[in-house]
Amino acid sequence: MTGGGRVDLDGGGTLVAAAGAPGEAPRAGARVLVAVPPAAVTLHAAHPPAGSPRNVWRGTVTGVELLTDRVRVAVDGAPPALADITPAALAELRLAPGGEVWLSTKATETVAYADPARLGGDQRE
Numbered sequence: 001m002t003g004g005g006r007v008d009l010d011g012g013g014t015l016v017a018a019a020g021a022p023g024e025a026p027r028a029g030a031r032v033l034v035a036v037p038p039a040a041v042t043l044h045a046a047h048p049p050a051g052s053p054r055n056v057w058r059g060t061v062t063g064v065e066l067l068t069d070r071v072r073v074a075v076d077g078a079p080p081a082l083a084d085i086t087p088a089a090l091a092e093l094r095l096a097p098g099g100e101v102w103l104s105t106k107a108t109e110t111v112a113y114a115d116p117a118r119l120g121g122d123q124r125e
Contacts, residue, residue: 013078
């Protein structure tokens with residue numbers, strides 16, 4: 001993780017993340033784990049216009065699952081993600097497995113934590 005919150009992901013892609021809770025915040029250059037809740041991921045039919053979200057990437061829908069009051073959409077991309085949307089949004093976006101979609105999330109909802117496998121040892125990449 002860089003001092004500016006940029007995280008280069010092992011599987012490809014880059015995210016801008018906020019540091020975890022005090023005492024869990026990784027130092028610059030440390031290997032980290034990144035968490036993004038499915039409710040924090042927004043899906044778009046086309047590249048979203050410039051705005052607040054610092055993280056924007058493209059992916060392919062791999063699954064759609066109805067969960068009582070919402071729909072969980074699995075997306076393969078760099079990084080892969082899960083997104084929770086409403087049934088109305090699913091219909092409006094016409095999402096189905098194999099379809100392309102754009103994802104976005106704010107840096108404040110993308111949290112980096114020190115990798116517990118590296119705690120107590122060398123935290124450099």
